[in-house]
Amino acid sequence: MHYVAFISYIYHFATLFCVSAQFHGSNENNIIHLLPAYTIASRASLLGSATCATELRDFLDAVDQRILWGLKTLDSSGELKSGFLYGNNFWLGSRSQCLDIMNRTPFEFANRYILNNTRYRDSLNEFPPFQLNYFVAYIRHNSTLQYHINIFTEDLITLGLCLPASCSTNNISFILEGIFRDRVLLINDLYSVDLNLIQVKNLKDDHQWLLSGAIPFICVALVLTFVMMISGTIYDIFIYQTYLKENNKTVVNIENAVKEMTMTDLSFSCEKSRIGNVLMCFSVYTSTKIIFNTKLDTEEIVVIHGIKFLSMVWIIIFHSVFYMLEFYDNKTWMLRFAEGIPIQVISNAFVSVDTYFFLSGFLLAYMNLKNKIDKGRSKPIHYKKKLNEFFVSILKRYIRLTPAYIMMIGIAQLISAWYDKTSQFYVEEISHKTCAKYWWRNVLYIHNLFAFNTMCLSWSWYLSNDMQYYIIGLALLILSTVYFYVAVVILSIILIASVILSGYISYIYEYVPTLDEQFRLIDVIYYPPWIRIGPYIIGMITGYIIRRFNKKITLKRNIVILCWTLCAACNILVLFGLYKRQISVLSTAIYVALSRTVWAIGIAWIVICVMCCTEHGGIVKQLLSCKIWIPLSRLTYCAYLLNPFIILSINLHSETSTHFEVLSIGATIIGYLMITYLCAYALSLMAELPYILLMQMFRQSRVKGT
Numbered sequence: 001m002h003y004v005a006f007i008s009y010i011y012h013f014a015t016l017f018c019v020s021a022q023f024h025g026s027n028e029n030n031i032i033h034l035l036p037a038y039t040i041a042s043r044a045s046l047l048g049s050a051t052c053a054t055e056l057r058d059f060l061d062a063v064d065q066r067i068l069w070g071l072k073t074l075d076s077s078g079e080l081k082s083g084f085l086y087g088n089n090f091w092l093g094s095r096s097q098c099l100d101i102m103n104r105t106p107f108e109f110a111n112r113y114i115l116n117n118t119r120y121r122d123s124l125n126e127f128p129p130f131q132l133n134y135f136v137a138y139i140r141h142n143s144t145l146q147y148h149i150n151i152f153t154e155d156l157i158t159l160g161l162c163l164p165a166s167c168s169t170n171n172i173s174f175i176l177e178g179i180f181r182d183r184v185l186l187i188n189d190l191y192s193v194d195l196n197l198i199q200v201k202n203l204k205d206d207h208q209w210l211l212s213g214a215i216p217f218i219c220v221a222l223v224l225t226f227v228m229m230i231s232g233t234i235y236d237i238f239i240y241q242t243y244l245k246e247n248n249k250t251v252v253n254i255e256n257a258v259k260e261m262t263m264t265d266l267s268f269s270c271e272k273s274r275i276g277n278v279l280m281c282f283s284v285y286t287s288t289k290i291i292f293n294t295k296l297d298t299e300e301i302v303v304i305h306g307i308k309f310l311s312m313v314w315i316i317i318f319h320s321v322f323y324m325l326e327f328y329d330n331k332t333w334m335l336r337f338a339e340g341i342p343i344q345v346i347s348n349a350f351v352s353v354d355t356y357f358f359l360s361g362f363l364l365a366y367m368n369l370k371n372k373i374d375k376g377r378s379k380p381i382h383y384k385k386k387l388n389e390f391f392v393s394i395l396k397r398y399i400r401l402t403p404a405y406i407m408m409i410g411i412a413q414l415i416s417a418w419y420d421k422t423s424q425f426y427v428e429e430i431s432h433k434t435c436a437k438y439w440w441r442n443v444l445y446i447h448n449l450f451a452f453n454t455m456c457l458s459w460s461w462y463l464s465n466d467m468q469y470y471i472i473g474l475a476l477l478i479l480s481t482v483y484f485y486v487a488v489v490i491l492s493i494i495l496i497a498s499v500i501l502s503g504y505i506s507y508i509y510e511y512v513p514t515l516d517e518q519f520r521l522i523d524v525i526y527y528p529p530w531i532r533i534g535p536y537i538i539g540m541i542t543g544y545i546i547r548r549f550n551k552k553i554t555l556k557r558n559i560v561i562l563c564w565t566l567c568a569a570c571n572i573l574v575l576f577g578l579y580k581r582q583i584s585v586l587s588t589a590i591y592v593a594l595s596r597t598v599w600a601i602g603i604a605w606i607v608i609c610v611m612c613c614t615e616h617g618g619i620v621k622q623l624l625s626c627k628i629w630i631p632l633s634r635l636t637y638c639a640y641l642l643n644p645f646i647i648l649s650i651n652l653h654s655e656t657s658t659h660f661e662v663l664s665i666g667a668t669i670i671g672y673l674m675i676t677y678l679c680a681y682a683l684s685l686m687a688e689l690p691y692i693l694l695m696q697m698f699r700q701s702r703v704k705g706t
């Protein structure tokens with residue numbers, strides 16, 4: 001055996017030697033030609049007599065003579081990394097080391113250690129005679145040895161290069177293209193791969209991105225918001241609160257705003273100056289009180305808060321894995337890991353989005369049917385009044401959602417433009433381009449009808465779907481007050497059509513629920529509105545049932561137990577049904593057609609049971625109606641807007657790729673959760689609550705005026 005190993009060792013060495021011998025055959029140290037940075041430097045002559053060429057030559061000599069700064073520079077550049085076959089395309093080198101080579105401040109070691117540390121070093125050789133800069137090259141490879149899952153960046157190699165700052169990206173591209181043409185790198189030979197340069201990026205921040213497009217405008221808007229918040233808070237604490245104390249009044253509008261956030265409304269009275277009122281809306285102090293107020297009135301549905309928060313946690317866990325996918329250096333291992341049974345809870349977490357559709361439909365029906373079920377049908381019909389009611393409801397919802405959404409689009413553009421300039425990673429979610437171009441689709445809530453790669457804030461498709469369903473649902477509810485059965489028939493037709501259509505689409509695209517197929521068909525099978533409406537309709541029906549029976553459904557104990565079992569079975573089936581993903585196209589079509597609706601039915605039972613049968617709610621009810629969920633669930637919308645953005649931002653800022661491991665990813669996810677909720681609180685103070693309060697104030701002043 002040793003003999004064989006020895007032969008193969010010799011063979012490998014000979015191969016490496018031959019490869020490197022193709023270029024600069026005369027050099028003694030051929031093997032280091034396999035290091036990209038060295039190869040680049042060795043071709044400096046292609047650039048003629050430019051500064052870059054001279055400095056590259058100096059660098060080359062320094063390495064050949066093993067001078068410290070040369071070695072440091074070479075060491076800071078990337079090269080072929082182990083784990084390539086399982087997806088390690090990140091040859092990032094070390095950016096911080098590269099930039100620190102020029103830093104002449106000595107390290108703060110104890111003196112005796114410094115002596116020992118520098119014993120073998122010539123301090124004159126520590127520093128390069130010119131400035132260095134860190135570049136990245138994005139290179140596409142055509143290796144078939146890696147596994148493919150249809151994500152865009154999977155065959156993109158990121159090569160970090162520590163080179164003289166005088167070299168332009170054009171110069172480096174020029175040399176690299178030659179190197180790839182000649183196929184001289186180790187990877188070319190070892191895996192018979194062809195490389196294709198996409199872009200060389202200079203990561204030195206020149207702040208030019210601050211001037212591009214709408215960025216200056218976004219910055220101004222952010223600064224204005226902060227100014228409003230600061231002055232609002234100051235006004236609130238120093239003027240309004242003292243005024244309240246002097247007059248012994250309680251803060252009226254807190255409770256009203258709380259109600260507004262949970263979709264009921266009442267008018268309120270206030271008696272201060274107009275500007276003061278506007279400022280008050282931006283007050284951090286009052287807004288915080290609103291968010292953390294845990295008093296609910298009897299009409300409110302306590303369990304909804306629990307479901308909302310827990311589903312959002314689930315979504316964030318899923319997003320953490322999903323949006324980090326492009327940063328994993330062992331994607332294939334992650335796929336293996338995702339095959340486990342417990343992990344199905346995360347792999348199939350998209351059903352938690354259906355929980356939201358369900359809740360949304362449920363609240364719509366529940367809130368709108370408040371008084372209408374018993375009275376009203378015999379009264380004469382006021383078409384104008386109904387139409388008015390329809391548009392006012394939509395407008396209210398629009399104003400509640402849109403400011404935070406626009407703010408998020410702005411922030412995403414800003415940060416994305418910055419990362420596009422400074423991040424080592426290839427920025428795939430190019431918000432600064434897609435949002436600049438297509439933000440109007442988001443604001444009109446129609447962007448779910450377009451292709452995935454043109455989507456600004458790819459995760460926000462939910463909002464468009466939800467808004468569209470809201471309009472349909474509201475129209476049907478208003479119709480139902482006049483022609484009840486017509487509305488019921490239309491609703492049933494939509495539900496059945498959606499089920500059949502989903503199954504049909506899945507069938508004709510020959511969709512099989514493996515991960516790669518999910519990526520391939522994301523804009524066909526995942527978010528189009530006709531695929532997702534099922535749970536919304538189930539939610540509306542549930543809302544109707546609860547109103548109809550006025551929260552008092554008496555069921556026998558046996559039946560309750562039977563229902564719990566059935567519904568738990570529904571949910572478990574949906575969640576774990578795809579444990580083996582290699583199923584036939586037909587079974588997949590059936591799963592796609594029914595899974596979301598079946599899931600929603602399972603959730604519907606939980607809601608009905610917990611709300612109506614007072615004795616049988618049990619532990620689920622207690623869990624879901626904890627008071628802690630209330631403030632957290634108020635932050636749901638902002639947490640939803642922010643979480644993928646935060647995950648992407650943290651990863652794009654990183655200096656290394658992420659290695660998928662259970663415990664460390666688990667810890668990371670907990671971090672994301674905390675950060676998301678902290679930022680959601682800030683976003684809510686900046687762009688959600690102020691506009692809700694303003695809207696309230698405006699409506700109330702109109703009521704007063706008439």
Ligand SMILES: *[C@@H]1O[C@H](CO)[C@@H](O)[C@H](O)[C@H]1NC(C)=O
Nearest residue numbers: 110112113114115116117119
């Ligand atoms: C530094 O080097 C000297 C001589 O080799 C040795 O005696 C001493 O223990 C070293 N000090 C430390 C802290 O390593």
Ligand SMILES: *[C@@H]1O[C@H](CO)[C@@H](O)[C@H](O)[C@H]1NC(C)=O
Nearest residue numbers: 142143144145191192193194
């Ligand atoms: C990559 O492309 C080159 C040229 O098109 C080809 O010769 C080589 O075999 C390809 N490598 C693989 C692994 O497909």
Ligand SMILES: *[C@@H]1O[C@H](CO)[C@@H](O)[C@H](O)[C@H]1NC(C)=O
Nearest residue numbers: 046047050167168170171174
């Ligand atoms: C190298 O970069 C400089 C500065 O951008 C440019 O003027 C020169 O033409 C480039 N040389 C080559 C060979 O690309």
